[in-house]
Amino acid sequence: xxxxxxxxxxxxxxxxxxxxxxxxxxxxxxxxxxxxxxxxxxxxxxxxxxxxxxxxxxxxxxxxxxxxxxxxxxxxxxxxxxxxxxxxxxxxxxxxxxxxxxxxxxxxxxxx
Amino acid sequence: xxxxxxxxxxxxxxxxxxxxxxxxxxxxxxxxxxxxxxxxxxxxxxxxxxxxxxxxxxxxxxxxxxxxxxxxxxxxxxxxxxxxxxxxxxxxxxxxxxxxxxxxxxxxxxxxxxxxxxxxxxxxxxxxxxxxxxxxxxxxxxxxxxxxxxxxxxxxxxxxxxxxxxxxxxxxxxxxxxxxxxxxx
Numbered sequence: 255x256x257x258x259x260x261x262x263x264x265x266x267x268x269x270x271x272x273x274x275x276x277x278x279x280x281x282x283x284x285x286x287x288x289x290x291x292x293x294x295x296x297x298x299x300x301x302x303x304x305x306x307x308x309x310x311x312x313x314x315x316x317x318x319x320x321x322x323x324x325x326x327x328x329x330x331x332x333x334x335x336x337x338x339x340x341x342x343x344x345x346x347x348x349x350x351x352x353x354x355x356x357x358x359x360x361x362x363x364x365x366x
Numbered sequence: 367x368x369x370x371x372x373x374x375x376x377x378x379x380x381x382x383x384x385x386x387x388x389x390x391x392x393x394x395x396x397x398x399x400x401x402x403x404x405x406x407x408x409x410x411x412x413x414x415x416x417x418x419x420x421x422x423x424x425x426x427x428x429x430x431x432x433x434x435x436x437x438x439x440x441x442x443x444x445x446x447x448x449x450x451x452x453x454x455x456x457x458x459x460x461x462x463x464x465x466x467x468x469x470x471x472x473x474x475x476x477x478x479x480x481x482x483x484x485x486x487x488x489x490x491x492x493x494x495x496x497x498x499x500x501x502x503x504x505x506x507x508x509x510x511x512x513x514x515x516x517x518x519x520x521x522x523x524x525x526x527x528x529x530x531x532x533x534x535x536x537x538x539x540x541x542x543x544x545x546x547x548x549x550x551x
Contacts, residue, residue: 277405279401279404279405281401312427313405313430313431313434315405315435316435316509316510316512317510319509319513320497323494323498327498327499343550344427345424345427345428346431348550349518350513350517353517356491357495
């Protein structure tokens with residue numbers, strides 16, 4: 255794994271935005287819950303819109319997609335509008351992310 | 367008497383007919399100990415097979431995802447760390463056949479059978495939504511197969527063969543991926 259492939263979550267960019275980076279193929283939902291914990295905390299604490307930028311995640315496994323779905327449901331419970339920002343050119347984002355909209359009417363998916 | 371269960375349209379096509387093919391066999395314990403090896407194996411197989419396609423970057427991304435899901439499942443549900451898991455990819459022109467094999471106990475085989483039945487009865491969209499709202503870890507099982515079917519146009523099939531006294535079954539999961547899914551459409 256190169257340094258750029260390491261999965262990371264950066265919530266320090268702005269108070270209303272998290273940036274995910276790297277190859278996300280962790281072994282379990284538990285591992286994702288730990289990685290995404292800072293996002294969960296922010297989503298639960300705000301009723302404003304919150305954005306998650308996944309553009310720099312070239313690959314994500316199904317445990318990760320399920321963990322993203324959990325974040326969407328947490329935003330729904332908190333009454334927080336959620337925006338997922340990704341790339342059309344990244345296969346998993348183009349194919350799987352739009353279907354998360356079925357979980358929450360206030361989820362906006364922006365694929366550039 | 368030994369049993370054999372087949373789920374979906376299990377493909378018995380002769381692999382020699384493939385335009386290109388690759389097969390990798392790995393000790394399950396090695397993969398469990400170093401999880402990242404699942405992804406590395408998927409990336410390598412995808413890169414090699416995507417060489418047949420014009421848009422190699424897209425083809426690699428799609429194929430790596432499909433191979434990785436099947437391989438991760440095979441490793442997660444393999445019984446006996448000293449048993450091997452295998453994964454193969456065969457390119458038949460308009461479709462690719464990806465197959466993963468592992469040993470599993472009867473409980474896992476029954477769970478797989480139940481998952482296929484629910485997927486057939488409820489459909490991929492509804493089942494994904496049901497599993498997404500559940501907080502238990504068991505719900506994670508099967509989500510990968512749902513995503514492959516729903517988002518990648520993959521046809522999933524499985525065959526489980528009772529190996530007798532060992533109490534183990536040989537489980538083969540197949541994913542038939544349309545080649546048109548390998549391009550950025």
